[in-house]
Amino acid sequence: MTKVLVATEKPFAQEAVDGIKQIVEKAGFTCMLLESYTSKQQLLDAVADVDAIIIRSDIIDKEVVDAAKNLKIVVRAGAGYDNIDLDACTAKGVVAMNTPGQNANAVAELVFGMMIFFVRISFSGKSGTELRGKTFGIHAFGNIGRIVAKIAQGFGMKVYAFDPFVSHDVIEKEGVTSLSTIEELYKTCQYVSLHIPATEKTIKSINYNLLSMMPKDAVLVNTARKEVINEDDMLKLMTERKDFSYIADVRPSKGAEFEEKFAKRVLFTAQKSGAQTEEANINAGLAAANQIVGFISKGDRTFQLNK
Numbered sequence: 545m546t547k548v549l550v551a552t553e554k555p556f557a558q559e560a561v562d563g564i565k566q567i568v569e570k571a572g573f574t575c576m577l578l579e580s581y582t583s584k585q586q587l588l589d590a591v592a593d594v595d596a597i598i599i600r601s602d603i604i605d606k607e608v609v610d611a612a613k614n615l616k617i618v619v620r621a622g623a624g625y626d627n628i629d630l631d632a633c634t635a636k637g638v639v640a641m642n643t644p645g646q647n648a649n650a651v652a653e654l655v656f657g658m659m660i661f662f663v664r665i666s667f668s669g670k671s672g673t674e675l676r677g678k679t680f681g682i683h684a685f686g687n688i689g690r691i692v693a694k695i696a697q698g699f700g701m702k703v704y705a706f707d708p709f710v711s712h713d714v715i716e717k718e719g720v721t722s723l724s725t726i727e728e729l730y731k732t733c734q735y736v737s738l739h740i741p742a743t744e745k746t747i748k749s750i751n752y753n754l755l756s757m758m759p760k761d762a763v764l765v766n767t768a769r770k771e772v773i774n775e776d777d778m779l780k781l782m783t784e785r786k787d788f789s790y791i792a793d794v795r796p797s798k799g800a801e802f803e804e805k806f807a808k809r810v811l812f813t814a815q816k817s818g819a820q821t822e823e824a825n826i827n828a829g830l831a832a833a834n835q836i837v838g839f840i841s842k843g844d845r846t847f848q849l850n851k
């Protein structure tokens with residue numbers, strides 16, 4: 545019988561788990577659960593004889609792929625797939641997929657939750673600032689960037705975007721000013737929100753040169769990946785510029801140093817929280833389960849990443 549493992553170090557909401565089970569069992573498959581695991585060995589043991597795996601930010605490297613002797617498909621319930629070794633999957637004939645867009649709204653809402661908390665001085669009662677009328681730059685206009693644009697417009701911000709893979713027309717249709725270069729975005733916007741994936745090209749790409757272009761009272765908002773930031777550059781810049789702040793859902797590797805040096809100018813979540821809503825868990829989890837059933841039953845390869 546086909547075995548589907550849900551391996552989530554950061555568990556889904558119960559309703560999402562129930563929905564996944566229902567979809568998997570309705571297809572005649574068995575559903576297994578490995579939640580809140582604390583060692584890689586637990587994951588290696590759990591994957592030993594499964595046909596399919598649903599993951600979140602869980603690491604699927606060569607060792608895991610090799611340990612999963614019957615594995616046919618792994619689905620990342622979410623957008624970013626920098627946690628999957630696609631080459632290792634391809635080498636073993638394993639299909640890798642993501643579920644693009646399914647948790648985008650949750651991440652977009654968190655961007656503004658964090659911004660409001662920050663500009664209102666952590667709801668301390670001290671006088672803060674407002675978002676209305678401020679310049680807001682969206683770095684990458686994908687599923688999250690598009691929702692972020694709508695919310696920013698609701699706040700009355702002046703919204704700009706840069707995305708070399710999306711046409712000016714598509715961006716401008718959303719009432720957003722489309723900029724042609726990344727430099728223009730960072731020069732123009734007091735707030736910049738990152739929505740780029742972590743790839744060979746983007747890792748450490750948010751560097752001193754770019755950040756130093758941002759206007760007075762600059763705020764960088766990162767709900768993407770910590771790896772895209774050059775942390776040493778950011779530390780240098782924040783030492784030089786007392787008006788620069790950094791908000792991130794992804795605690796930097798040097799988080800303690802940031803907090804120690806710039807306590808009032810940084811805000812980091814204790815745990816990655818962007819996609820952690822009931823709705824996002826249900827959307828992404830159920831999509832992943834349906835994609836597995838579609839692939840195993842009908843060979844549907846929509847959203848395959850390693851083509």
Ligand code: 3PG
Pocket residue numbers: 554600601602621622623624625647768816817818819820
């Ligand atoms: C994503 O890439 O979809 C988000 O970063 C969510 O990650 P998570 O499933 O670990 O919360």
